[in-house]
Amino acid sequence: MASSKLCASRTELKVLGPRPATLTGRAVRSSRVQIIRRRSSTVLCSVAPNQVESPAAQTFVADVPKKTECFGVFCTTYDLKAEEETKSWKSLINISVSGAAGMISNHLLFKLASGEVFGLDQPIALKLLGSERSIQALEGVAMELEDSLYPLLREVSIGIDPYEVFQDAEWALLIGAKPRGPGMERAGLLDINGQIFAEQGKALNAVASRNVKVIVVGNPCNTNALICLKNAPNIPPKNFHALTRLDENRAKCQLALKAGVFYDKVSNMTIWGNHSTTQVPDFLNARIDGRPVKEVITDSKWLEEEFTERVQKRGGVLIQKWGRSSAASTAVSIVDAMRSLVTPTPEGDWFSSGVYTNGNPYGIAEDIVFSMPCRSRGDGDYELAKDVLIDDFLRARLKKTEAELLAEKRCVAHLTGEGNAFCDLPEDTMLPGEQ
Numbered sequence: 257m258a259s260s261k262l263c264a265s266r267t268e269l270k271v272l273g274p275r276p277a278t279l280t281g282r283a284v285r286s287s288r289v290q291i292i293r294r295r296s297s298t299v300l301c302s303v304a305p306n307q308v309e310s311p312a313a314q315t316f317v318a319d320v321p322k323k324t325e326c327f328g329v330f331c332t333t334y335d336l337k338a339e340e341e342t343k344s345w346k347s348l349i350n351i352s353v354s355g356a357a358g359m360i361s362n363h364l365l366f367k368l369a370s371g372e373v374f375g376l377d378q379p380i381a382l383k384l385l386g387s388e389r390s391i392q393a394l395e396g397v398a399m400e401l402e403d404s405l406y407p408l409l410r411e412v413s414i415g416i417d418p419y420e421v422f423q424d425a426e427w428a429l430l431i432g433a434k435p436r437g438p439g440m441e442r443a444g445l446l447d448i449n450g451q452i453f454a455e456q457g458k459a460l461n462a463v464a465s466r467n468v469k470v471i472v473v474g475n476p477c478n479t480n481a482l483i484c485l486k487n488a489p490n491i492p493p494k495n496f497h498a499l500t501r502l503d504e505n506r507a508k509c510q511l512a513l514k515a516g517v518f519y520d521k522v523s524n525m526t527i528w529g530n531h532s533t534t535q536v537p538d539f540l541n542a543r544i545d546g547r548p549v550k551e552v553i554t555d556s557k558w559l560e561e562e563f564t565e566r567v568q569k570r571g572g573v574l575i576q577k578w579g580r581s582s583a584a585s586t587a588v589s590i591v592d593a594m595r596s597l598v599t600p601t602p603e604g605d606w607f608s609s610g611v612y613t614n615g616n617p618y619g620i621a622e623d624i625v626f627s628m629p630c631r632s633r634g635d636g637d638y639e640l641a642k643d644v645l646i647d648d649f650l651r652a653r654l655k656k657t658e659a660e661l662l663a664e665k666r667c668v669a670h671l672t673g674e675g676n677a678f679c680d681l682p683e684d685t686m687l688p689g690e691q
């Protein structure tokens with residue numbers, strides 16, 4: 257049962273729906289209870305016993321609705337067990353998405369709603385986070401979701417307060433972030449976006465499911481994920497991921513092209529390190545048709561130089577051609593990343609994800625978010641892959657991307673609760689999409 261935080265105006269409280277019913281064994285849900293409109297601009301929130309008040313809640317003054325609201329057709333009350341088709345469905349899961357009015361989300365939300373990640377017996381609720389800047393656009397997104405008539409999409413709500421939108425989230429897909437503009441140093445981007453992810457980490461810590469799985473997409477995603485998890489001490493750090501699956505997919509495609517095979521023949525593809533141009537696509541451990549890549553592609557110079565750089569800079573080349581950054585393929589890779597956590601990894605294979613380093617077997621520095629090879633039993637959790645080779649070439653590359661992440665970490669110490677920031681980035685390295 258989705259809970260709702262009762263947030264009312266000082267002068268008037270208008271509940272447009274019935275209170276939520278808690279029926280043992282029956283999945284009756286009512287989103288309508290979440291619609292509480294206010295007439296005055298000063299808002300006071302009365303917090304239900306199991307809920308936490310947003311720090312900003314008492315002082316918020318704006319015309320934009322702050323309260324997360326169910327949208328249109330998704331405000332109807334329904335009983336998931338009432339009809340034959342839905343009787344066998346699993347209980348609904350809550351997915352919160354930030355940057356929901358952005359380009360990546362515009363692909364991703366429709367994939368989630370279609371059942372691509374969780375299957376055709378898994379109803380979902382989408383809780384969309386926007387901002388005052390994007391709230392109108394977000395309504396447009398919600399209208400398109402309405403018009404798509406997805407059977408599995410049972411609830412959609414929109415809001416601008418992470419403390420509302422992340423309530424009971426079982427998945428949090430953190431996509432919204434300020435893009436790096438002309439002349440902006442990476443350090444500046446780290447600080448601006450880091451503040452967004454510190455705030456969202458606090459909100460997740462306060463109101464999300466204790467077992468929420470968090471995938472950070474907004475760049476610089478590794479360090480944003482580190483900031484987020486440090487601000488969410490009540491959620492296991494292992495639950496946080498930085499998206500490097502797009503890089504993995506890009507690397508598989510390049511190897512397939514070079515080997516003259518279809519990309520489903522490429523396995524064991526690790527992206528190590530940072531989602532930046534220091535990332536390391538690992539051709540030592542990857543396989544083509546079950547054979548080590550180096551046996552199939554004997555051109556070492558191509559592997560060490562051209563392949564590596566192509567993957568590292570793929571995003572930038574795409575922006576040059578397309579005039580905007582990868583949105584569709586990023587959305588696909590988010591679906592891949594989620595599916596990899598909820599379905600068992602095929603025997604002998606693995607997938608890449610930026611995860612918290614805490615006792616890793618590869619000699620990577622601890623206490624950063626570093627992309628590594630992972631395997632899952634399909635229960636949402638993962639373990640690091642064993643049987644991974646590391647030679648001198650790979651070790652040197654790992655050290656470079658590790659140094660970058662350690663420097664990024666020092667740059668955001670003020671946001672992770674580790675003292676004063678000291679920003680000495682080794683060089684102003686780029687995001688994959690930057691020129």
Ligand SMILES: NC(=O)C1=CN([C@@H]2O[C@H](COP(=O)(O)OP(=O)(O)OC[C@H]3O[C@@H](n4cnc5c(N)ncnc54)[C@H](OP(=O)(O)O)[C@@H]3O)[C@@H](O)[C@H]2O)C=CC1
Nearest residue numbers: 355357358359360386387390432433434473474475499502
């Ligand atoms: N890890 C990966 O593999 C990849 C990561 N990315 C990253 O994903 C993120 C989103 O990309 P995409 O959807 O294309 O981006 P969009 O430009 O479409 O923006 C997404 C959302 O970010 C928020 N945003 C935009 N501008 C600002 C701003 N000036 N300040 C604060 N927030 C802002 C907005 O949400 P709102 O106003 O609602 O807050 C916006 O809807 C970017 O950081 C991008 O670099 C992209 C591709 C791959």
Ligand SMILES: O=C([O-])CC(=O)C(=O)O
Nearest residue numbers: 571581582687688689690
């Ligand atoms: O730099 C960006 O915004 C895009 C990006 O991460 C990528 O294409 O990998």
